[in-house]
Amino acid sequence: MPRDMRLQERIQKLREFWRQERRVPVYAEMLDLFGYKSKNAVFGLLKRLEEEGYVTRDSKGRMAFLPKLTGTVRLLGSIAAGFPTPEEEQAADATTLDDYLVRNPDRTFMLTVRGDSMMDAGILPGDIVLVEKGPSPAQRDIVVARVDDEWTLKYYVRDAAGVRLEPANRKYRFIRPRQSLEIGGVVRAVIRKYA
Amino acid sequence: MPRDMRLQERIQKLREFWRQERRVPVYAEMLDLFGYKSKNAVFGLLKRLEEEGYVTRDSKGRMAFLPKLTGTVRLLGSIAAGFPTPEEEQAADATTLDDYLVRNPDRTFMLTVRGDSMMDAGILPGDIVLVEKGPSPAQRDIVVARVDDEWTLKYYVRDAAGVRLEPANRKYRFIRPRQSLEIGGVVRAVIRKYA
DNA sequence: TTGCGCGGTGAACTCTCGTTCAGTTATGAT
DNA sequence: ATCATAACTGAACGAGAGTTCACCGCGCAA
Numbered sequence: 001m002p003r004d005m006r007l008q009e010r011i012q013k014l015r016e017f018w019r020q021e022r023r024v025p026v027y028a029e030m031l032d033l034f035g036y037k038s039k040n041a042v043f044g045l046l047k048r049l050e051e052e053g054y055v056t057r058d059s060k061g062r063m064a065f066l067p068k069l070t071g072t073v074r075l076l077g078s079i080a081a082g083f084p085t086p087e088e089e090q091a092a093d094a095t096t097l098d099d100y101l102v103r104n105p106d107r108t109f110m111l112t113v114r115g116d117s118m119m120d121a122g123i124l125p126g127d128i129v130l131v132e133k134g135p136s137p138a139q140r141d142i143v144v145a146r147v148d149d150e151w152t153l154k155y156y157v158r159d160a161a162g163v164r165l166e167p168a169n170r171k172y173r174f175i176r177p178r179q180s181l182e183i184g185g186v187v188r189a190v191i192r193k194y195a
Numbered sequence: 196m197p198r199d200m201r202l203q204e205r206i207q208k209l210r211e212f213w214r215q216e217r218r219v220p221v222y223a224e225m226l227d228l229f230g231y232k233s234k235n236a237v238f239g240l241l242k243r244l245e246e247e248g249y250v251t252r253d254s255k256g257r258m259a260f261l262p263k264l265t266g267t268v269r270l271l272g273s274i275a276a277g278f279p280t281p282e283e284e285q286a287a288d289a290t291t292l293d294d295y296l297v298r299n300p301d302r303t304f305m306l307t308v309r310g311d312s313m314m315d316a317g318i319l320p321g322d323i324v325l326v327e328k329g330p331s332p333a334q335r336d337i338v339v340a341r342v343d344d345e346w347t348l349k350y351y352v353r354d355a356a357g358v359r360l361e362p363a364n365r366k367y368r369f370i371r372p373r374q375s376l377e378i379g380g381v382v383r384a385v386i387r388k389y390a
Numbered sequence: 391t392t393g394c395g396c397g398g399t400g401a402a403c404t405c406t407c408g409t410t411c412a413g414t415t416a417t418g419a420t
Numbered sequence: 421a422t423c424a425t426a427a428c429t430g431a432a433c434g435a436g437a438g439t440t441c442a443c444c445g446c447g448c449a450a
Binding site: 012015019021022023024026056058062063064065066070071072073074075076077078079080081082083084089092095096097098100101102105106108109110111112113114115119122123124127129130138141142144146150151152153184185187188189190191192193194195 | 279
Binding site for chain 1: 406407408409410411417418
């Protein structure tokens, strides 16, 4: 059996273990995970995995899996580039959606969208927005704002007259808040999950 | 200092540790993480965290953090329901986007959308689709299909005459594949990340 | 004030974990 | 076929892990 194939198989075992247990297996567990009989074999394998960027160790030698191992999706190119062959799939590094989408975990929330005020921006009712609380919005950021005692999504636009909130839907007109403008947060991502 | 507040602070420390190290801290590390002087204090705290569903143990007592601790986003209600008070935020359980969006990690890929064939379904150029390879598409699933030697997104529709691929854009007409229809995978989610 | 319980200290202990070393077997290139 | 190197076995070791136990002190209610 070729060397690289065996390695990939073992990495696959580690992925499965991680998904089930949410932790790094101890040597004893890796023994029967890989079919080894000696802990030193595990030791050697881990050294290779470290070289290839699947695991790290802290200053005291404690191990942790990296996203290359724990990731749930592989990042490929564009759709036009075509669908990947199995080899290309293997080559593509895995990543986690959390790392990809969330910068400030403690301030980020998922909210379900109601209403069609941002339809023209591709945000449909039922979609989920990732909202970061706290930062002051930049020009044309989409924000969660209180308008007429009701929370909605709007573009945040600063102009000569102050701040105005623009919908992305021709049915509605923009709004210029009278006094206090309450901003819940800034939309960092939109997620639509099918079925 | 009230009991629950201290607990929340400590949970927060654990979250930070997890984000940095991607593993469960050992007792010694928790000692100065929490400012304890005795390992038994850590032992007691972990028992509480287990009762409250933040950590699990396997049959041999090995610990793992649960999504309630490792999660990056909190799932709130709808936007119309308003923005949460700090107490409501605390009450909302954290979750990971990976668990939320990906069912079959080994078969799921991220692809960047090129072209406007699905614009009316809220899928814009530059968006990212999560594609699951393998499953046979259900009626009106969005699929990655090869059309005229080029990969695109289309609705998959089975009708009396066989299979047809429908765009979500009035500019284009549906397509009925002559012989072989190549399906790359089924779109399970759409993601749009700002800036 | 007394008594109780929670939350903590400190020390002792056991056992498992990761590492090391010497030696053996398998693998793949020449 | 030969040989160097990588992969693995088996045993031994030492450190560090988590657990347990005895005890303490503070807040709080009776």
